[in-house]
Amino acid sequence: MTSPFHLTILSIGFAMAAPASANASGPHGSSGNELQQVQGIVSTLIRDNQTFMRGKDKAYFQQFSEKQTPRATVVTCSDSRVHTPAMDKTPDNDLFMVRNIGNQLSTAEGSVEYGVRHLNTPLLIFIGHAVCGAVKAASGDYTSLEEPIKKELATIQIPKGIDVTDGVLLNINNQVDHAMNKFKDMTSANKLAVIGAFYDFRNDLGFGFGKLVITNINGETDPAKIKAAVAGGHLIGAPVH
Numbered sequence: 001m002t003s004p005f006h007l008t009i010l011s012i013g014f015a016m017a018a019p020a021s022a023n024a025s026g027p028h029g030s031s032g033n034e035l036q037q038v039q040g041i042v043s044t045l046i047r048d049n050q051t052f053m054r055g056k057d058k059a060y061f062q063q064f065s066e067k068q069t070p071r072a073t074v075v076t077c078s079d080s081r082v083h084t085p086a087m088d089k090t091p092d093n094d095l096f097m098v099r100n101i102g103n104q105l106s107t108a109e110g111s112v113e114y115g116v117r118h119l120n121t122p123l124l125i126f127i128g129h130a131v132c133g134a135v136k137a138a139s140g141d142y143t144s145l146e147e148p149i150k151k152e153l154a155t156i157q158i159p160k161g162i163d164v165t166d167g168v169l170l171n172i173n174n175q176v177d178h179a180m181n182k183f184k185d186m187t188s189a190n191k192l193a194v195i196g197a198f199y200d201f202r203n204d205l206g207f208g209f210g211k212l213v214i215t216n217i218n219g220e221t222d223p224a225k226i227k228a229a230v231a232g233g234h235l236i237g238a239p240v241h
Contacts, residue, residue: 064093072096073115075175076127077103077134082199087212096121102134102171103127105178106155116183116192124183125195126175128168130202135167165204169215172196176216187218194218
């Protein structure tokens, strides 16, 4: 039997999926444009979810209904231009996603620790991206921003005035180094690979729009050695220093 709570959720879902009235007006006699925009967003989410559901049967969800077994812990930026399907066509139960501004270990340490040590993912990957707002802010004067934001920007260790692409690449390397130190017991025992990557939706690195470029493998940043390691499958235990 459907509970009253579930019935309420269903009624909200159907109501939000309904078209917005052209004469809708918001609080204090406003035009209601904001409310219509929110309603449109939620309607789209519901519609897209229904499309997703139609493409999956019960057996698909039963594979991971009781336990998650992801293959990688991924730390990436909260930026809306960075999205999971760009790097994994079937991310369900595949990627343990951790998102924050600047794709940092310091501001999400517990989540990363859980993925690596409790879910036993053999791969930890930090993904930065083109024109990262957090990196740009961290390289400038952010003293006027809200305290919680300043606190997160303070852990992005890059020089002031650095070019944003160079800053993103440096930040990726810093995150990999931090993780290599934190999980030294696992990397030394060849139980964990730590990788850095740059999601390039603007083609700043010249390899193509939307390319996920591997920029660091266990501390190694030389492109030729990275290419050889990826081609040869030598990712675990591949610190080349």
